[in-house]
Amino acid sequence: MVRPRLTIYVCQESQQVRDPQHEHEDGDGSAGTFFVYHAVYLEQLTAAELCAKLALLFRVPAQHILQIYKQGPTGIHVLVSDEMIQNFQDESCFVLDTMKAESSDSYHIILK
Incomplete structure (x- = not known):
């Protein structure tokens, strides 16, 4: 069995249902919220590989993903x-947000 060099977990932002009545005292809004994350296994540790894996996972053509950004x-x-x-920590978790490109049917993905 070959072990991937990096595993990250991703969840689409739209899958997160926020209910203000169930917020924690610290205001993070996670009480009563059900998050579904998907494991993404990377071997080559490249942006092109990440783009291809996210496209496969969310069933969109890879050419429709213009750029991937990480929110600082x-x-x-x-x-x-x-x-x-290559500097991501193994088993990092990200929430994905998508922004539609203004001039095409493509998207920008933001890792939060």
């Missing part, structure tokens, strides 16, 4: 590169 601590969007993926 101040809310900035940083373009995901091979080097960034």
